[in-house]
Amino acid sequence: MQRMSKVLLLLAALLVAWMSPCPRASASEVASTRSFVSTYRKVSTAVVGLSCRRGGKDYYFGTGTIIDPRGLVITSTTVVPKGARHLKVFLRGGVIAAGEVVLTESQKELVLLRVKQLEKRTEYPYVKLGNSDDVRLGDPAFTLGNAFQSIEVDDQVSLGKGLVSGLYNLNATSSQSKYAGPAIETSAHLNSGMDGGPLLDRDGAVLGILCLNYSRNRWLGTAIPINELKSLVLPHLGWFDDRTESASVYVGLELEEVEGDDGLMVRIARVGEPSPASLAQLGAGERITRVKGARLESLGGFRTAFAATRPGETLRLEVVKKGEPRQVEILVWGRY
Amino acid sequence: MRPQTWKALALLAGSLLLAQASAKTSDSVVPDSVVPETVDALLERVGQWVVAIEVERNEDIPLPFQIRGASANQLRNYFKRPAGPATGILLDREGYVMTSFYNVAGTVQSMRVILSTGNSFPAKLIAKSFRDDVALLRIETNESLPEAGPIWADSSKSQTGQILFALGRSPDPDRLTVTEGIVSATRRNGGRAIQTDAKLNYGNAGGPLVNLEGRLVAMASRVGHTQPQWGLNSGVGFGTSAATLLAILPQLKAGKDIGPFRPPFLGVRGNRNPSGKGAQVRQVIEGSAAAQAGVRVDDVIREFNGIELYNFDHLRRLIFSCEVNEKIRLKIQRGDQVLEVAPILRVIPRGL
Numbered sequence: 001m002q003r004m005s006k007v008l009l010l011l012a013a014l015l016v017a018w019m020s021p022c023p024r025a026s027a028s029e030v031a032s033t034r035s036f037v038s039t040y041r042k043v044s045t046a047v048v049g050l051s052c053r054r055g056g057k058d059y060y061f062g063t064g065t066i067i068d069p070r071g072l073v074i075t076s077t078t079v080v081p082k083g084a085r086h087l088k089v090f091l092r093g094g095v096i097a098a099g100e101v102v103l104t105e106s107q108k109e110l111v112l113l114r115v116k117q118l119e120k121r122t123e124y125p126y127v128k129l130g131n132s133d134d135v136r137l138g139d140p141a142f143t144l145g146n147a148f149q150s151i152e153v154d155d156q157v158s159l160g161k162g163l164v165s166g167l168y169n170l171n172a173t174s175s176q177s178k179y180a181g182p183a184i185e186t187s188a189h190l191n192s193g194m195d196g197g198p199l200l201d202r203d204g205a206v207l208g209i210l211c212l213n214y215s216r217n218r219w220l221g222t223a224i225p226i227n228e229l230k231s232l233v234l235p236h237l238g239w240f241d242d243r244t245e246s247a248s249v250y251v252g253l254e255l256e257e258v259e260g261d262d263g264l265m266v267r268i269a270r271v272g273e274p275s276p277a278s279l280a281q282l283g284a285g286e287r288i289t290r291v292k293g294a295r296l297e298s299l300g301g302f303r304t305a306f307a308a309t310r311p312g313e314t315l316r317l318e319v320v321k322k323g324e325p326r327q328v329e330i331l332v333w334g335r336y
Numbered sequence: 337m338r339p340q341t342w343k344a345l346a347l348l349a350g351s352l353l354l355a356q357a358s359a360k361t362s363d364s365v366v367p368d369s370v371v372p373e374t375v376d377a378l379l380e381r382v383g384q385w386v387v388a389i390e391v392e393r394n395e396d397i398p399l400p401f402q403i404r405g406a407s408a409n410q411l412r413n414y415f416k417r418p419a420g421p422a423t424g425i426l427l428d429r430e431g432y433v434m435t436s437f438y439n440v441a442g443t444v445q446s447m448r449v450i451l452s453t454g455n456s457f458p459a460k461l462i463a464k465s466f467r468d469d470v471a472l473l474r475i476e477t478n479e480s481l482p483e484a485g486p487i488w489a490d491s492s493k494s495q496t497g498q499i500l501f502a503l504g505r506s507p508d509p510d511r512l513t514v515t516e517g518i519v520s521a522t523r524r525n526g527g528r529a530i531q532t533d534a535k536l537n538y539g540n541a542g543g544p545l546v547n548l549e550g551r552l553v554a555m556a557s558r559v560g561h562t563q564p565q566w567g568l569n570s571g572v573g574f575g576t577s578a579a580t581l582l583a584i585l586p587q588l589k590a591g592k593d594i595g596p597f598r599p600p601f602l603g604v605r606g607n608r609n610p611s612g613k614g615a616q617v618r619q620v621i622e623g624s625a626a627a628q629a630g631v632r633v634d635d636v637i638r639e640f641n642g643i644e645l646y647n648f649d650h651l652r653r654l655i656f657s658c659e660v661n662e663k664i665r666l667k668i669q670r671g672d673q674v675l676e677v678a679p680i681l682r683v684i685p686r687g688l
Contacts, residue, residue: 136376137375137376137379137511137512137513137514138374138375138376138378138379138501138514139375139376162515162516163375163514163515163516165513165514165515165516165535166511166512166513166514167511168507168508168511168513169508185513187514187515187516187534187535215418215420215507215539216413216418216419216420216538217418217420217506217507217537217538217539218506218507218513218537218538218539219414219537219538219568219569220515220535220537220569
């Protein structure tokens, strides 16, 4: 029998936060206006207007959402298409910044871009990503955005209030949208210029990215569920604080220290889903023998090796599964 | 000694991760004084009797107007009936299903009703009401059906401003949809329907409008290309009220159709004077109800069914609140004389 020995407990905040159920909306809450004002104040500073040109003539505009303190903006390919130039980001207070595309994923209609730093060490207001798997029909929902260029023209973010009014699959594409797949429908208004913007829950977390596709049975606004995009977004998220030399990153491994035949060893107890670890096909029960090339003998060793790892970096591990060693590379995600 | 398991959660490495307040919130919300219920609990209960209807057609009813010009495709897209299921209301274990007549209009080949349980059955049209845009279907099966059906709201207690939810089962029969709104008017379509600002669209037609208690207030109707001027999701939507539905269901169950509204006709013309006492008659149509009852030119109609008339428009509105073949009472002033007559309202003659 193996005897398990003592180890320290780090943290499970993220996992718990993702798994904890949200409180449901009471029916009368639908009619109350109390919560809307505070939600708007909290999140509207992180909602930006976007515009760009393509091929000299075509002018595109829409909405984006800042999702980390370093100015990472999530939006849609209907706002920033491939080959876009002169990308402008309209921040609160009438500030216009340039933007730089980080990632374009046409199938999921996803674009990530960074606001080019206006000055060094600017921290941007940002909105957190929610959990769209936990969304239930009838939950309150908000749309925010650059409706008819309201941000660009008047520095005003338009707010729409409604419900999660449907959860279904969009089987065909329509309008300029290339997205087909699971969708969150909302009774909150979605007007021209709001595509690429956020669908938010009552706590102001992003449930989805507003999309131009719709069902002809409904003629209502839809959003691409944020969980559909997370595996693409999370590797780019996060920040590294130059002042404290510390990062906030996530790999999704829950480890345990057990005493084996040849001394202490570190074993995977659980793997978060989705996580960098699950994407790297790691599973519970596998033993981790090396981290960044160095032999691993204790959990403390893992922590030391993992410290100062930045989001987007690759972490090399050697794992042993049923006596078979293999090399694994994990792309580390950031978190806030 | 019990082996101890110590787990390290290497979910992070850095230092400063604060434990997020992931305060476990209970699933039930603090009871509210108005409605001790969550939206999803309400939907789960109500959703049991909201059904989907799949209709196979040979031919659809025509579009309400000719669509030409540059935006023709867009317009056609908007007004053409979309593919996919429509919504209906399962009334009882006998398999009666109520829906908007628009949903089953056209030359229909076959219909299937998909219950909330996912079971689907063939169904047949029993009767329809053009007046209220209602169709009654019946599921054809020997299987016993689930015990489900709406709890009806009392239409007399319906108030403007009351909160409503509009439910549907389209485009996906397995999943409900819900839009929210208020009662915008309680007595539309001659007092037979309510108006709501809840977003109503093709997927809502034939579905329920329920109040905060989950009671059936009305059935969404007149959604679709039969009433293009109201549009989809326009904030002006209509639902045939519970009282109307309850009143016409016995007739529909007996297989009797109800025709479109026939405006009743008295047969007088008058001045549209904005003020004054009574409605002055300027012309009496030959052979009309008014002529037969002896109404003459220059008579002033003072009362209609005991209601004092303000002017001619008032009279007109009161006539339209009646039915064809209804006997009414008029108090008429002719010079110094006051007469009482009781004409029977008829249909408008052709050519008028």
